[in-house]
Amino acid sequence: xxxxxxxxxxxxxxxxxxxxxxxxxxxxxxxxxxxxxxxxxxxxxxxxxxxxxxxxxxxxxxxxxxxxxxxxxxxxxxxxxxxxxxxxxxxxxxxxxxxxxxxxxxxxxxxxxxxxxxxxxxxxxxxxxxxxxxxxxxxxxxxxxxxxxxxxxxxxxxxxxxxxxxxxxxxxxxxxxxxxxxxxxxxxxxxxxxxxxxxxxxxxxxxxxxxxxxxxxxxxxxxxxxxxxxxxxxxxxxxxxxxxxxxxxxxxxxxxxxxxxxxxxxxxxxxxxxxxxxxxxxxxxxxxxxxxxxxxxxxxxxxxxxxxxxxxxxxxxxxxxxxxxxxxxxxxxxxxxxxxxxxxxxxxxxxxxxxxxxxxxxxxxxxxxxxxxxxxxxxxxxxxxxxxxxxxxxxxxxxxxxxxxxxxxxxxxxxxxxxxxxxxxxxxxxxxxxxxxxxxxxxxxxxxxxxxxxxxxxxxxxxxxxxxxxxxxxxxxxxxxxxxxxxxxxxxxxxxxxxxxxxxxxxxxxxxxxxxxxxxxxxxxxxxxxxxxxxxxxxxxxxxxxxxxxxxxxxxxxxxxxxxxxxxxxxxxxxxx
Amino acid sequence: xxxxxxxxxxxxxxxxxxxxxxxxxxxxxxxxxxxxxxxxxxxxxxxxxxxxxxxxxxxxxxxxxxxxxxxxxxxxxxxxxxxxxxxxxxxxxxxxxxxxxxxxxxxxxxxxxxxxxxxxxxxxxxxxxxxxxxxxxxxxxxxxxxxxxxxxxxxxxxxxxxxxxxxxxxxxxxxxxxxxxxxxxxxxxx
Numbered sequence: 182x183x184x185x186x187x188x189x190x191x192x193x194x195x196x197x198x199x200x201x202x203x204x205x206x207x208x209x210x211x212x213x214x215x216x217x218x219x220x221x222x223x224x225x226x227x228x229x230x231x232x233x234x235x236x237x238x239x240x241x242x243x244x245x246x247x248x249x250x251x252x253x254x255x256x257x258x259x260x261x262x263x264x265x266x267x268x269x270x271x272x273x274x275x276x277x278x279x280x281x282x283x284x285x286x287x288x289x290x291x292x293x294x295x296x297x298x299x300x301x302x303x304x305x306x307x308x309x310x311x312x313x314x315x316x317x318x319x320x321x322x323x324x325x326x327x328x329x330x331x332x333x334x335x336x337x338x339x340x341x342x343x344x345x346x347x348x349x350x351x352x353x354x355x356x357x358x359x360x361x362x363x364x365x366x367x368x369x370x371x372x373x374x375x376x377x378x379x380x381x382x383x384x385x386x387x388x389x390x391x392x393x394x395x396x397x398x399x400x401x402x403x404x405x406x407x408x409x410x411x412x413x414x415x416x417x418x419x420x421x422x423x424x425x426x427x428x429x430x431x432x433x434x435x436x437x438x439x440x441x442x443x444x445x446x447x448x449x450x451x452x453x454x455x456x457x458x459x460x461x462x463x464x465x466x467x468x469x470x471x472x473x474x475x476x477x478x479x480x481x482x483x484x485x486x487x488x489x490x491x492x493x494x495x496x497x498x499x500x501x502x503x504x505x506x507x508x509x510x511x512x513x514x515x516x517x518x519x520x521x522x523x524x525x526x527x528x529x530x531x532x533x534x535x536x537x538x539x540x541x542x543x544x545x546x547x548x549x550x551x552x553x554x555x556x557x558x559x560x561x562x563x564x565x566x567x568x569x570x571x572x573x574x575x576x577x578x579x580x581x582x583x584x585x586x587x588x589x590x591x592x593x594x595x596x597x598x599x600x601x602x603x604x605x606x607x608x609x610x611x612x613x614x615x616x617x618x619x620x621x622x623x624x625x626x627x628x629x630x631x632x633x634x635x636x637x638x639x640x641x642x643x644x645x646x647x648x649x650x651x652x653x654x655x656x657x658x659x660x661x662x663x664x665x666x667x668x669x670x671x672x673x674x675x676x677x678x679x680x681x682x683x684x685x686x687x688x689x690x691x692x693x694x695x696x697x698x699x700x701x702x703x704x705x706x707x708x709x710x711x712x713x714x715x716x717x718x719x720x721x722x723x724x725x726x727x728x729x730x731x732x733x734x735x736x737x738x739x740x741x742x743x744x745x746x747x748x749x750x751x752x753x754x755x756x757x758x
Numbered sequence: 759x760x761x762x763x764x765x766x767x768x769x770x771x772x773x774x775x776x777x778x779x780x781x782x783x784x785x786x787x788x789x790x791x792x793x794x795x796x797x798x799x800x801x802x803x804x805x806x807x808x809x810x811x812x813x814x815x816x817x818x819x820x821x822x823x824x825x826x827x828x829x830x831x832x833x834x835x836x837x838x839x840x841x842x843x844x845x846x847x848x849x850x851x852x853x854x855x856x857x858x859x860x861x862x863x864x865x866x867x868x869x870x871x872x873x874x875x876x877x878x879x880x881x882x883x884x885x886x887x888x889x890x891x892x893x894x895x896x897x898x899x900x901x902x903x904x905x906x907x908x909x910x911x912x913x914x915x916x917x918x919x920x921x922x923x924x925x926x927x928x929x930x931x932x933x934x935x936x937x938x939x940x941x942x943x944x945x946x947x948x
Contacts, residue, residue: 185792210798289797302830313793313820347782348792417820424819492769492823502826503847506881508839511870515837515860517770517805548803553865625798717865722804725859726866736900 186350188343191314192281193218194350195321197225200358203232205239207595208624209255211292211344212283216253220636224355229627229636232595233258237265237280244278245370247361249325253281256297257562261298268372269306271380273332275361277325286461287488292560296372296462301336301439305384307391308336308439309400310650312419314348320436323400331387392440403449411453413466418459425490441469450475461489482706505706519548520740521723522692524618529556530719530721531669532585540573540718542566542587545622553720564596567613571600574609582677585612591621591629591650594644598653604682605654612676612683615646618689650684657683666688666746687716692739700740701758703733709752716744761814763822766814768833769802769858773837773904776929778809780908784925785813788917795820806837829836831907834858839874842883851883852910854903886910893944909945
């Protein structure tokens with residue numbers, strides 16, 4: 182049966198067909214749907230873990246016990262999971278273990294553009310990269326064979342354009358895998374120095390064997406065409422190359438991208454006049470060619486920045502690009518914004534109004550940095566707001582009474598807790614605001630340990646944030662409703678004035694959650710509105726100015742009433758409430 | 759057959775993902791090789807969104823670049839102008855004439871370029887502008903803008919009406935099938 186499938190859905194299908202039974206992940210664009218789709222198969226146990234390190238270690242445990250297992254994450258998630266990954270490389274596996282990592286060239290939804298292939302090289306773990314949905318599914322099954330045959334975790338690299346593109350997939354049956362027996366093997370699984378020194382040579386030997394595999398494996402394939410130009414590529418770049426050149430050039434398409442083959446490349450190079458390496462982000466394949474003495478053209482022609490497309494290649498080769506028509510007027514940008522009724526808006530307005538310095542974190546609330554609120558001063562990585570404000574206040578005490586940090590509920594579970602422990606333990610006068618919207622928002626509504634539900638939507642244990650913060654050593658913990666600007670202002674100013682660490686929980690579920698009941702929209706009374714634009718300061722996309730008066734788009738407004746609190750002349754009316 | 763390219767552009771939350779799913783389902787059932795490339799995550803939060811649908815005998819790249827689109831289906835007026843450079847010389851723009859102010863316009867940092875559609879027309883671009891929001895509202899829901907626009911796209915294809923309806927039945931949640939069939943009918947006969 183053939184089906185149009187998202188790359189991420191195809192991976193889930195591959196996990197199913199490979200007989201995988203345990204998947205643990207933390208959501209992150211563009212990887213999230215892998216685990217969401219996997220959770221639809223009853224034969225696979227799936228879960229959201231609090232972070233990628235936990236997810237990877239759950240996979241380790243499942244593998245140790247003998248199951249085929251996976252964890253999926255975005256590229257920066259692998260930074261978090263790097264600790265278990267590097268030593269998993271030494272222990273190897275019992276049941277097959279695949280770590281799926283999705284890169285985001287062009288940073289559609291990410292804070293950096295790191296190239297995960299570096300991790301494969303650094304941790305000495307094989308890495309596979311598919312070029313469409315069908316390959317994504319088939320390569321996953323191949324990854325499990327490699328994992329078990331070579332006793333290694335396998336990295337599986339996706340990127341946005343494969344993860345979020347649909348192409349046709351031929352479905353196969355599931356191969357049922359018995360959970361392998363567990364036998365204690367201290368030399369293999371206890372990575373104390375005495376054992377680890379014996380495992381490292383195994384890892385080096387394994388890499389040699391995997392290089393040999395790469396010489397003949399169908400994961401790497403040569404498509405001979407015209408021999409004037411030869412191109413080495415993988416993943417999306419293969420598609421762009423074929424789009425532009427068809428069979429007029431010869432292509433070495435790599436699927437096993439670490440370790441890279443030597444003879445296969447040398448042999449291919451010998452058959453073409455001019456050799457190019459086309460790869461997004463860093464020049465990793467090119468570096469390998471340099472190291473084995475094969476001359477090629479790569480990053481001198483293609484940038485290490487952003488996403489490519491077929492025209493990137495056409496331009497680089499001096500081919501014609503047909504430019505379309507553009508309008509004469511300037512087209513204003515349309516950046517993503519906080520939704521109408523977003524619970525973060527009122528809280529951010531309170532911060533902006535009092536010109537408070539605010540260290541931010543990763544989530545929808547990063548959008549608080551944009552116009553017109555400009556409420557944030559920094560965004561680094563998951564959890565860095567909480568750890569960062571402590572350092573900020575330790576560096577000099579003079580700003581601690583006008584500095585806060587904000588972090589979402591899911592991000593706090595991910596890696597904010599340890600920062601808060603540090604604040605309590607090392608006693609800084611820091612004010613932490615947890616933006617509890619009762620869901621993991623930005624990645625599209627995933628449950629987390631604070632929501633009371635698991636990935637299947639079944640009831641689960643829920644972390645009580647107030648009790649958690651108190652038990653971590655914070656005496657001052659209070660809850661505010663972010664739809665009430667005054668309440669937010671009072672709480673923030675009081676906690677900033679207090680000579681003690683404090684936590685404010687700004688609690689209101691995401692306005693997009695299905696169970697959230699919306700109020701009827703507000704309406705502007707044009708006779709009362711004086712056009713002062715005070716309501717425009719909160720940056721609500723449902724409000725605009727029409728003919729000098731505020732206007733509320735009733736299709737967007739959810740009746741949160743934050744704008745009504747901004748109005749000095751009571752021009753907002755709420756009919757029929 | 760040479761690969762055909764359809765770009766669906768609009769504002770996050772307008773339902774362009776469903777439109778691309780509908781097109782993808784339809785084109786696969788017509789026996790084409792199909793690729794659909796979507797955007798998820800941050801770009802969905804009221805930002806500018808782009809979805810690519812490509813079909814033919816064999817499709818390689820999942821994306822559409824400058825000068826390549828046979829059709830740009832825009833859910834909002836200025837989004838059509840934002841992506842017009844991707845249109846082929848003889849390509850067609852189908853645009854919902856609804857205006858949704860982007861944040862720079864809301865905050866007063868920029869003005870909404872009301873004349874963009876006329877500007878494109880005056881440069882010889884084929885633009886089919888319709889008030890899809892009103893037609894969708896007539897069908898029973900402002901959210902059916904996506905289906906109204908797909909009905910308009912259908913006018914330019916040789917695929918029979920019933921096949922489109924079958925694709926709607928396959929892609930839309932059962933409780934919304936009737937509404938969307940009505941929206942399609944209204945858009946098609948407009």
